[in-house]
Each structure stands twice: as C-alpha cells, then as structure tokens.
Amino acid sequence: MKLVSIDIGSTWTKGAAFELSASKELWVASRAAHPTTVDDLSQGFGAVINTLSSDGAPGELFYSSSAKGGLAVAAVGIVPDLTAEMAKLTACSAGAKLTNSFAYELSSTDIATLRSSNSDIVLLTGGSDGGNAHYPVENARRLAAAKISATIVYAGNRNVRDDIERILAGQNLVCVENVLPALDSPNPEPARAAIRELFLERIAIGKGLDRIISSTGQEPSPTPYALFEYCRHIAELAPEFGEFVLIDMSGATTDVYSVHEDTNVAGTIRRGLPEAQVKRTVEGDLGMRVSARTAAEAARKLAASTELGTNSAFASFVEKVATSPEILPSDPDEIQFDTILARANIATSAIRHAGRSHQVYTGEGMITVCVGRDLTRVSRIIGTGGYLSGAADFDPRSSISGLGFDSHGKRVLVPNSARYHRDSNYLFPLLANIAASHPAAAVKAGLRYLVEAH
Numbered sequence: 001m002k003l004v005s006i007d008i009g010s011t012w013t014k015g016a017a018f019e020l021s022a023s024k025e026l027w028v029a030s031r032a033a034h035p036t037t038v039d040d041l042s043q044g045f046g047a048v049i050n051t052l053s054s055d056g057a058p059g060e061l062f063y064s065s066s067a068k069g070g071l072a073v074a075a076v077g078i079v080p081d082l083t084a085e086m087a088k089l090t091a092c093s094a095g096a097k098l099t100n101s102f103a104y105e106l107s108s109t110d111i112a113t114l115r116s117s118n119s120d121i122v123l124l125t126g127g128s129d130g131g132n133a134h135y136p137v138e139n140a141r142r143l144a145a146a147k148i149s150a151t152i153v154y155a156g157n158r159n160v161r162d163d164i165e166r167i168l169a170g171q172n173l174v175c176v177e178n179v180l181p182a183l184d185s186p187n188p189e190p191a192r193a194a195i196r197e198l199f200l201e202r203i204a205i206g207k208g209l210d211r212i213i214s215s216t217g218q219e220p221s222p223t224p225y226a227l228f229e230y231c232r233h234i235a236e237l238a239p240e241f242g243e244f245v246l247i248d249m250s251g252a253t254t255d256v257y258s259v260h261e262d263t264n265v266a267g268t269i270r271r272g273l274p275e276a277q278v279k280r281t282v283e284g285d286l287g288m289r290v291s292a293r294t295a296a297e298a299a300r301k302l303a304a305s306t307e308l309g310t311n312s313a314f315a316s317f318v319e320k321v322a323t324s325p326e327i328l329p330s331d332p333d334e335i336q337f338d339t340i341l342a343r344a345n346i347a348t349s350a351i352r353h354a355g356r357s358h359q360v361y362t363g364e365g366m367i368t369v370c371v372g373r374d375l376t377r378v379s380r381i382i383g384t385g386g387y388l389s390g391a392a393d394f395d396p397r398s399s400i401s402g403l404g405f406d407s408h409g410k411r412v413l414v415p416n417s418a419r420y421h422r423d424s425n426y427l428f429p430l431l432a433n434i435a436a437s438h439p440a441a442a443v444k445a446g447l448r449y450l451v452e453a454h
Contacts, residue, residue, distance in 0.1 A: 040208035111143075351414075
C-alpha cells in the first residue's frame, strides 16, 4: 500500500512516498522536495506530489503546513504560574506560535504590544470555574475598547461567560470550556480544537492552500500539532524508548517537545501547574536563517568571551543568511558560524523549555523547590529539522548539559546524561502526518530510521 506524505514549510516543501507492507512496516520508496512557492503554495506542493506520483499510483495522501509561520497566538491569564501558563501551554500544544503572554490586568502598554504583534488569536483565560471574575471581565472590556482585530478565544471562568459574550459582542469571539476549571484539573483540549479550526480558516485562505484543499479534498494539519501528537504516539506505543526531548530546529523557529512523567521525589516540593506528559514550546525568535539575527544575539550572550561581538565575518554571515535564507555555508568559517547559531538556538530554547529548582532552608531542614519541568533524568534527545537532520558531526548534548544555573542562581533542569538520536532522513514531520491514521507503523518506522550518535 502506498502512502504519500508532504510537509509545506516556510522554505521547502518536502515529501516522501512510503510503502506500507502487509506486516504494517513502513519503508521510504521515494523522496521529493521543491522550494516553497510562497505566493502560491499549491505550485510547490503540486511539483512534489507529481514527482511522488510519477508511477501513476497517487496513494493515500497526508499533508501538513507551517507556511506563513503558522498561527500567531497571544495568551492572557491571571497568575503567571497558573492560568497564564496554562494559556501558553494550550496555544503551543495546538501548534501555534506564541507572540506574547500577559498576566493579571492588561495595561495600556500591553494593549499597544498586542496591537503591534499582529496576533491572529487572543486566548483569553482567567479564573477557575466559580473563581476570580474580575480579571477576565476587565480584560474583555479592555480588548473591546481597543477593537483588537484578532479572533478572541475565551477559555476562562465559565461563570462570567455571558458577561464576556455581551462585552465582546460584534467582535470575532469563540467561547469554549475553561482551560483550568480547577487548579488541579487542566483542560486544554477544547481551546486547542478551537485554535486548530482557526488555523485552517486563517492559514488556508489565500496563498494557494485553499486550492490544495479543493484539489485534494482534505485539509492540512498544522506541522507542530502533527509533531506534538507524534510524540504522544511514541510515548504510548513505544514506552521502551523512554522519556525524550525532541528538538525541531528550522530557519525561523526552534521548537522543543518533551515527553516526561512527573514523579514525587523525597525532599522536593513542586510549585505551579501539574506538568502534562507531552509539552511543546516554540521559540519564534530563534532559527538558523530567518531568525539568525536574534540567534546571533543569543550566541553573544552565551559566549564566554566577547569575541563574537567584534567578529565582522560572523556579523556579515548572519546578515547574509537572514536576508537570503536559502544560502548554505560555503567555507570552513561559515560552517563554524552555522554551528555557533545552532548551539545558541538549542541552549536558549532548552533554557526556556525546562523547569528550575532551588533550595530553601526550613525549620525541618533543607528542601528543594521545583517549578516547571524536571528533565534531568530524560534518557534521549532527538534532533530533527534541516540543520540537525543534515549535520552528522553536530551533537547538541554539549550545548544542553553544561547549562548549569540561570541568571537568578536557579538550576536549569535539562537532561544531563541523555543519548542523542538524529533524524538523519528528515522523516519525522512526514511520519507525524501518517501517524494520524497509521500510528503504530509510523512510530516503528521513525525510531528505526533514527541514527544514534556515539
């Protein structure tokens, strides 16, 4: 049985034809890629699918898209560690790019920032059901007065939903169940579903994606959402693989996914929300090409010396690739500059994804306070995306394990003794699409094709 999977990225549209055997084994039969035709996505898509269907057998089609940068979401909550954090996690797990996150009452500065961010969606949360009513209502009033053009998804205290609907009448408003109906009961799925539906409405209109939908009779999946679900399938169907971190580094963003189960540790107190098994964070300012300038700034901050700040060749390379993302390194110096950017992207995104711990002395002795995700015992790291898939000699572990403590003296809870596996054929986004219908086969193939570093 032939399966065709295509991913429309911001720079390249890539695809593969797979053969699904009677024993449910997936094997790559052929590959194709074409520069993404940003003015009409259907042209690049058509070139890839025509190549993969040149034998006359179209096969079962799966496809995803992260073109146009995906869906931009701003999150609004109350307490930073609770509803505001839940709003951020919900947006990221739905495959969106988080533009801003606001806590408590929106200020005039917040509204100005929100306007300038051009977010597609404002995810408005706040209050458990029957809990705080002031902040969600007041923030709705401020959004209404500002006449924000973004669609507003309300997923907060259900007891004030009627007030929210009245205040935001006439604006694009979608109301769903509370993302945090009780402090120990996260409920992200209704808001995630609303964000995915809006992705199809907003991203599919124009740029040719609507023509792809019309010609194929099916809608794309947001690429980050497909990968999020693929991580979940790996955890469920291949538990022997263990807990892992997946780093997907592209020209524009660096996405980090982790699969991890919290466990109680003697002498440790956890603060904040319960951690979900699968978590995604996306760093829209960190990438190898489109976001090279901010990656370079991150590299300068991480560098032990000031050499990068005065290196004109490095600065010239960064400007060159930021303005012409298709450029590849052409000499040993540029290869080294690419490595510097990659290490900065990985270290900075890992710092933002992982939790923190610090020690506190009490009357009963010293205890450890942990906030966020403790990934120190995660056993594997997977690298995917254009650079990580292609860089056979690059190992991200040294960029992660040596992070130590943050600027506030708190320990960064990143993996410290993990094995590294490279998605050398850049198959994970394609297999993630197929996993929607053939999860077991896609998981088995993905792990089989990984190359372990030694």
